[in-house]
Amino acid sequence: MSATSSASPRHSMPRDKLKFVLLEGIHRGAVELLKDDGYTQVVTSPKALAGDELVAAIADAHFLGIRSRTLLTDEVLARAPKLAAIGAFCIGTNQIDLRAAMRRGIPVFNAPFSNTRSVAELVIAEVVMLLRGIPHKNAALHRNEWLKSAERSFEVRGKTLGIVGYGHIGTQVGVLAEHLGMRVVFHDIEAKLSLGNARQLASLSAVLAESDVVTLHVPETPATQWMVGQAQIAAMRPGAHLINASRGTVVDIEALAAALESGHLHGAAVDVFPQEPKGNDTSFRSPLTHFDNVLLTPHIGGSTAEAQASIGLEVASKLLRYSNNGSTATAVNFPEVTLPEHTGRCRLLHIHRNVPGVMAAVNERFSLAGINIAAQYLRTNDEVGYVVIDVEADASQVALEQMCSVEGTIRCRTLY
């Protein structure tokens, strides 16, 4: 495969010349899958990189794998000219400038539900722990203080769980909570099919007012940034608990700390933070470390053996499929083209600006050069078009040159 600009069309590169860079301790199963498929150049790092270190690491990478902590801005992408695709080995893709990647002709793939169950199980465990007051009692006992008491210790049965963001994780949490006998209410910006006896309420404030525990499962977007601040926490029931395993920017930590300090909230569980360390060798600071009644976890909602193994295979497979076959199915920022095998033919991939005349120019050039198009697949969005063309193998060089020199080309490459 080669990812080229219109100025320098090239033929396919052998798999062992293509470089994968996998950051943030991506599961070894991904590395094995890539190597088994002939991609021998796989460079790994256990932590997230930033600044010059990141730029140096991806300067000659064809494929990049990250998790939630590597920030891929347009400036960073501009310094990775060979980058053909990005794999987010997680659910969230807010750490990537998706539009910038699309404009550079780089599809982004993720694992939309491989760690869903892991997050849901952690949240359910936290609901039980918080309602029993375990974080506080556990911390006290570690200090040799014996707090045998039923004060502020409750069963979850019959209590109300408020879910904000009723998507993959939110629905799983709701189902598990009902199995424990909880009442489930939720808020989502979309009308959602309620599972079990869950009820969608009209507003966030209605959920806050009705819930003994509120758990957040929204993505990071402009609308969810700091969506739970002083006013929203004040609207929660006195003695309620807050759980955040979504993104650190969803909750105003200072407001949460103030509500814990005043006793308005009886506890919280927080897995994600506005600033998170890049690796395990960096120390962590937060106003929340001061509170015994707060369960703090280092963004490990999705960090189980099962989830990481599954994510490793899922996202590596998507990158392989794009590299070997051209398929962009399930890409989160790109026109999705699902393709059959192309045995015996040459496959040309062309990513272009979606402006009038590009496809006409491609087809006209092929026609003038006498190249027969065996199959053609096209998908576009507002800005970008992705066309895949199968031609007879002996026409591949001319076809690639014709296609890559069309005005509006962002990237083009060929597969065999």
Ligand SMILES: NC(=O)c1ccc[n+]([C@@H]2O[C@H](COP(=O)([O-])OP(=O)(O)OC[C@H]3O[C@@H](n4cnc5c(N)ncnc54)[C@H](O)[C@@H]3O)[C@@H](O)[C@H]2O)c1
């Ligand atoms: N802690 C972890 O390790 C961990 C693991 C996986 C995912 N996450 C985070 O959890 C988030 C949710 O994951 P998911 O798989 O359930 O996503 P999802 O896309 O399936 O569900 C998100 C839901 O939030 C809703 N939503 C969006 N904006 C909203 C708003 N402003 N108000 C109310 N609802 C809104 C959406 O309509 C959707 O139903 C991810 O985006 C990721 O940031 C964290």
Ligand SMILES: O=C(O)[C@H](O)COP(=O)(O)O
């Ligand atoms: O978006 C996600 O899937 C979670 O936040 C997990 O991210 P991680 O892979 O960095 O743990």
